[in-house]
Amino acid sequence: MEDAPIVYGILKPGPNVPGGVPYVRPSEMGDRKIRLQEVLRTTSEIADQFRRSKLAAGDIILSIVGTIGKVAFVPPELHGGNITQCSVRIRPRLHRVDPRYLCWALESPSVRRQYDSLRFGSGVPRLNVSHVRALMIPLAPLSEQRRIADILDKADAVRRQRKEAIALTEELLRSAFLEMFGDPVTNPKGWPEQPFGALVRETQLGLVRAATEQSPDKQYPYIRMNAIRADGQLDLTNVTRVNVTPSELSIARLMPGDFLFNTRNSEELVGKSAVFHDAGTYVFNNNIMRVRFTSSVQSDYVWAYFQTARGVRELAARKSGTTSVFAIYYKSLATLPVLVSPRAEQDRYAALCERVRHLRADHLRHSDVSDALFRSLVERAFRGELARGVVSKATQLLMF
Known part of the structure; x- marks a missing residue:
C-alpha cells in the first residue's frame, strides 16, 4: 500500500x-x-x-x-x-x-x-x-472481483432476510400484547392493578459456582445472567455446565414456564427477564431469581408486561447500586404494579407465544445453516475457488 x-x-x-x-x-x-x-x-x-x-x-x-x-x-x-x-x-x-x-x-x-x-x-x-x-x-482480475462481490452480496442478502424474519417474530409478540391488552401506560381497557408480590407463589435464587467449578464435562447445564438477552430472549447456545448435589438439584432445577429475573448486573442490564421453556434439566446462577406465579397470571404474560414502556420504567425506578454493580431486590420488586387481565386472555397470549417460539426456532435453525454456508462461501472466495481463470498470489492492497 x-x-x-x-x-x-x-x-x-x-x-x-x-x-x-x-x-x-x-x-x-x-x-x-x-x-x-x-x-x-x-x-x-x-x-x-x-x-x-x-x-x-x-x-x-x-x-x-x-x-x-x-x-x-x-x-x-x-x-x-x-x-x-x-x-x-x-x-x-x-x-x-x-x-x-x-x-x-x-x-x-x-x-x-x-x-x-x-x-x-x-x-x-x-x-x-x-x-x-x-x-x-x-x-x-477486476472482472472476477466484481463477480465474486456480486455472489457474496446476494448470499449475504439471503442470510440477512433470515435474521430479519427472526426480528419480526419478536416484534409480533410486542404488537400482539398491545393489541390484546392495551398499553399499560394508559391502561385503556381498565385492567385491575396488583403488586408483583401478590402474584408470586415462590421465589428461589440460584446456585453459586466459581469459574473453576464450571466446564463442559460437568453434570448439568448452568444458566448464567448472560443467557438472558436484553430483548428478553433466553439464549441457551453457550451455556456452561456444573456439578450439583441431589438436594441442590431439587432446589434449583428449572421447569417449563419458570420466570427468570436477573437480580444483579450493570445498571443497563439488571432487571432482564425471560421465561424458561426447555425440556432439559437445567440449573441456574445466583444472580438469577426463579419466580413461580399463582394461578392468576401466566409467566409469558408477566414477561411481556416487563418489556413494555411501563414495565421498563417501573424496573428502572427500582435499581440501586454502585458504579459497577446494580441490583433490584425482591423487597422492591414485590411492589411493582402489574395490570392483571383475565386469565383466559393471558392463556390466549401464551398460546401465541408458543407458536411464535416454534416459528422462531425454525428460523434460527435455517439461519445457523445460512451462516455456516455463508462463512464457507467467503472462505472459498478468498482461496480463489470462486474465480474463473488465473488468480494472482496474495499481493499488497493497491491504493492511490
Whole structure:
C-alpha cells in the first residue's frame, strides 16, 4: 500500500457539535455500513487539523483499535466527514480493485488471521498504519472481483432476510400484547392493578459456582445472567455446565414456564427477564431469581408486561447500586404494579407465544445453516475457488 490513502483520523474530536463536521467511530460501524443516526459531529476547526483523513463517498473505513477488522463503506451523506484514530481510511485504486471486493476481503478469514498475527498491545489490541499497508489480499482480475462481490452480496442478502424474519417474530409478540391488552401506560381497557408480590407463589435464587467449578464435562447445564438477552430472549447456545448435589438439584432445577429475573448486573442490564421453556434439566446462577406465579397470571404474560414502556420504567425506578454493580431486590420488586387481565386472555397470549417460539426456532435453525454456508462461501472466495481463470498470489492492497 502507498502512504497517502491510508491515514488515521481525529485524535480528540471534543464534545458533540450539532451541525458540525461528522466523524465516524468504530461503534457506529457494522455489516459494512455506518449507522448514520448515531454519528457525532465536531467543529470545522478540529476537522480541518485532520484534513488528510477527510472522507469521500466510496472510501472504506477499517477499525484498528479494540474490535479490529470492522469495515464500512462511506456513503454520500458522510462525504467531507472524518474518522477517529481508532480507524483508518482506505481509498481504493478503482482500476485495480473493486471496493466491494476489498470490503469482503478485509472481513475474510485469511485477512482476519493476519490481524491476529499483527496486532499488539497488552490491554486493548490495536494495529497501526504500517500493519494495514502490509496486509496481503488475493487479488483476482477486476472482472472476477466484481463477480465474486456480486455472489457474496446476494448470499449475504439471503442470510440477512433470515435474521430479519427472526426480528419480526419478536416484534409480533410486542404488537400482539398491545393489541390484546392495551398499553399499560394508559391502561385503556381498565385492567385491575396488583403488586408483583401478590402474584408470586415462590421465589428461589440460584446456585453459586466459581469459574473453576464450571466446564463442559460437568453434570448439568448452568444458566448464567448472560443467557438472558436484553430483548428478553433466553439464549441457551453457550451455556456452561456444573456439578450439583441431589438436594441442590431439587432446589434449583428449572421447569417449563419458570420466570427468570436477573437480580444483579450493570445498571443497563439488571432487571432482564425471560421465561424458561426447555425440556432439559437445567440449573441456574445466583444472580438469577426463579419466580413461580399463582394461578392468576401466566409467566409469558408477566414477561411481556416487563418489556413494555411501563414495565421498563417501573424496573428502572427500582435499581440501586454502585458504579459497577446494580441490583433490584425482591423487597422492591414485590411492589411493582402489574395490570392483571383475565386469565383466559393471558392463556390466549401464551398460546401465541408458543407458536411464535416454534416459528422462531425454525428460523434460527435455517439461519445457523445460512451462516455456516455463508462463512464457507467467503472462505472459498478468498482461496480463489470462486474465480474463473488465473488468480494472482496474495499481493499488497493497491491504493492511490
